[in-house]
Amino acid sequence: GENVEQHPSTLSVQEGDSAVIKCTYSDSASNYFPWYKQELGKRPQLIIDIRSNVGEKKDQRIAVTLNKTAKHFSLHITETQPEDSAVYFCAASMYSSASKIIFGSGTRLSIRP
């Protein structure tokens, strides 16, 4: 089955700097890669996703890149703000059916003022 690895487990950046979180997946059949943000005690919220037919997607300060050949995908947050502090999860799934979403282990992002 699918296995998703995520690094780093914790990340601390200065406010205004960029943050990068990296993930790898094992199943070449996976073609949908969502990223979730979870605040303490709350539900995960989808912040951006990418399908395997594109290599990059951007939404304001957030961007995701995908390298299908290497089975790598990354989340980039620019101009970080205090409200970006949270746990971020990458995940992998198959878009064409309601397939199970397998999550990475999570990255706790802290923004230093």
Next chain:
Amino acid sequence: GAVVSQHPSRVICKSGTSVKIECRSLDFQATTMFWYRQFPKKSLMLMATSNEGSKATYEQGVEKDKFLINHASLTLSTLTVTSAHPEDSSFYICSATGGKAEAFFGQGTRLTVV
């Protein structure tokens, strides 16, 4: 995005009793619902996948007789933790999809077994 409501948000039960958690899709038909368990500061561990009208598919290591899942309609799935013990204490969270991969999460249920 679509709305998924999970109830209760918190529950405390005595050891040996059973607890039912409900997951409802409020504004779409959820053909598939997923149940996850999350330990403190850990990731979401998939427990099972349920499709409306059929038996749930459980992940390896998850006891189907312990965690009963019912998906009786396109808007409701329930997870019943039977004969709960303190080690079952955890954050349980559901997600629902309407046939595509985008999943929407319930707010989670914090279960404490005393």
